[in-house]
Amino acid sequence: MATARTPAGLAAGAHGGIGESVPRPDGTLKVTGEFAYASDLWHEDMLWGVTLRSPHAHARILSTDVSEALATPGVYAVLTHGDLPAATRYGLEIQDTPVLADGVVRYHGEPVALVAADHPETARRAAARIRVAYEELPVVHDEESATAPGAPLLHPARDDAHAAHVPHPNVVHRQPVLRGDVAAARARAAAVVTGDYEVGMQDQAFLGPESGLAVPAEDGGVDLYIATQWLHADLRQIAPVLGLPEDKVRMTLSGVGGAFGGREDLSMQAHACLLALRTGKPVKMVYNRFESFFGHVHRHPARLHYEHGATSDGRLLYVKARILLDGGAYASSSPAVVGNAASLAVGPYVVDNVDVEALALYTNNPPCGAMRGFGAVQACFAYEAQMDRLAGRLGLDPVAFRQRNAMEQGAVMPTGQVVDAPAPVAELLRRVKARPLPPERPWETAGGGPDVRALPGGLSNTTHGEGVVRGVGYAVGIKNVGFSEGFDDYSTARVRLEAVAGQPVATVHTAMAEVGQGGVTVHAQIARTELGVSHVVVRPADTRVGSAGSTSASRQTYVTGGAVRHACRTVREKVFALGRARFGAYHPAWAHAELLLEGGKVTTDAGEVLADLAEILEDEVIDAESEWRHRPTEPFDLRTGRGNGHVQYSFAAHRAVVDVDTELGLVKVVELACAQDVGKAMNPLAVTGQIQGGTTQGLGLAVMEEIVVSADGLVRNPSFTDYLIPTILDTPAIPVDILELADEHAPYGLRGAGEAPTLSATPAVVAAIRAATGLPLGRVPVRPEHLTGT
């Protein structure tokens, strides 16, 4: 693992501090089965809640009859839109999503009614007895049907902030990015490549289903134990629906089985609380996998049109692009996804002339919103395909062509923003290319017959190597870190230091959602480094402390980590002040030396021990709470896209090696090597796991994963039988090469790491399949029929 220009001296003295591969604090509970996920919660006398969902993508509700459901023995409550006590809509940015359908359903699976009963099967059977009469309406399912004259409007009365500037009411948001003079650049181009690309609808497919337990409280409020990505954003949306002040809705994070963006929007949170308040009993809701596919937003499917022009010696002259995203029935985070797609549309390259338009539609397809990579994934698939084709047109090596155009620190984005931190794009490509290639024909064994497990088709025994062709492909991507476009993206942390049985103990309390990424590990490491103590307790996340922002946008190590560091440093100064007051008279160093907290002691920078921390503290408890912000960003200009919209950029590159059975169209990814700059590897083992996991989700999008939606808006494959994610047999070796080029603007120089590897894995795999087959392959996921032409 390479290390360069890391901040010096930070990790000294604290065992388990930053930079070490500290094991997870929840690891033992997770391997013994004792870790309590949201779906494991139990309460005396609790009821089970279920949701009745729309079987149609667009329909008017003519009537609803709940009498038979209510009469079912064991049923305690049935709720429909008319039973809602307060606000009837919610949303992350735009409050356009009905809590329960309000006379119209706008997508397949929209919640229509809720049931609470004493057994989950009783609740399901009762839900099936709710009689809803629908009148089907015309379905808007693509750009043509959404913007045709007389097209049904999904939200005819919309008055959101984007409504005034969009070209059509069925466009959620549109963001152009204009730079230079594309027409003039086109006239100078020696090579021009145009292409159309398509990205299917990917699902987050976190394994822990949506679930939570709502417990009504004596004060008329409710306690909600929940798996989410952002407690305070949930709270802000739930309280108005319940008609309660926020302090009457108390939320505690329970165990979260993965997220990847799919828990940013509300699912069953408000529903469980409504049932609990109605029945006066604790209510648990747990989606099964079928319902989970309907219960959260997905990655926006996209159609992308690109035109690239370059000089004969391989300099990019211009990029023209149109990125059309399908946002589905409700806004979710579509506006922010549009902003990302537009601002990152040309990739990590220097391009002086740019004409980009990104937009998201309202349709009757499933709502789409946040998923790992968030707008940048779709663009990366298209611009990297274009880079390969342009290199081919110019007769240049695809890696050398990318390196010739790669941005570096100081480069200017199409938005006008200067990249003022390391941007080692060419170096990341060099590293993945320099790696030795894996051996050819890996299925051949010394003993004679092939090991089919190493072949495309695997244990299906579909080939013994005949018709199998190898290909190698490369890709690199750029992702923003943190919330952009002027969002006030802060985190709160509370840190306490005290002596317990003569030993100093630090306690870190934040509302950060630990969803598996390892934030709890890293925050404890930060406290050890900053306070020089070995014993750190990370308290469960809840809403008794201020917001930590979302566990998304690769931001928690950066922003909540920054808040933890700031709170620790405030505590440290208080310790020094206390030490000076207690012991300053005995040693002049208290007044004059630079003081450090190391190994549970206050020392001078020369290493002289002044006092034990426990001696200084005695029975004092020192605490501090910090609200910490990264440097501010600006909105993008609505006409030109200009603006310093992003906080930080993150880069990863992949090399994919594939074997393709060209007769059956089956792909075996043999190796998927990644190089990524993480600024500072706060926990090398954990960040490597993030990179490997993100890489595998990119592989899934390349060759397997798509929610299939028919032209009438119906989801065809809501199960793990029909929506396939990579198994351990589908996933290759993923060697990881980590660079640590410090970003001086970020805590410890770190760079948000979770998303970048998801971008370039997909185009690298598809480039390798193109290299093996010679096929153009403009769509992901690549399916067997795309390879066999059948």
Added chain:
Amino acid sequence: MRVNLTVNGRPQQADDVWEGESLLYVLRERLGLPGSKNACEQGECGSCTVRLDGVPVCACLVAAGQAEGREVVTVEGLATGGDGTELSLVQQAFTDAGAVQCGFCTPGLLVAADELVRRNPDPSDADIREALSGNLCRCTGYEMILDAVRLAAARAGEAG
């Protein structure tokens, strides 16, 4: 109906079981053993893997009545020592190797991996991939799960 079965070496009895309930539901909701996980409830993800008379199965696909009179081992039964407080080799290896992120797939993977290293003390990478191919993980990309099983097998070899 009433179901009698042995779970992790202890006789257990579940009353008022519906005919349609799965072994997974009985373990999680009636016997207080939520370690086996409910990620898909259709036999695709392996998160609910338990051993039924020694054989790894998806507990979601076993009707509760089918477990009558049989031996079940769940993730809660893997830890060793008299009081079950000492992590087994595969459990320790998963924590050491970084094989756990969100951890929802972990119980099923542990039961499957434990069965593998008992059956095959020196598994090749292809053997590991084959044995764990019924267990989905969405977080890790599987590399550290492979590391963990290799580590557990190596430690078992050292311990003889």
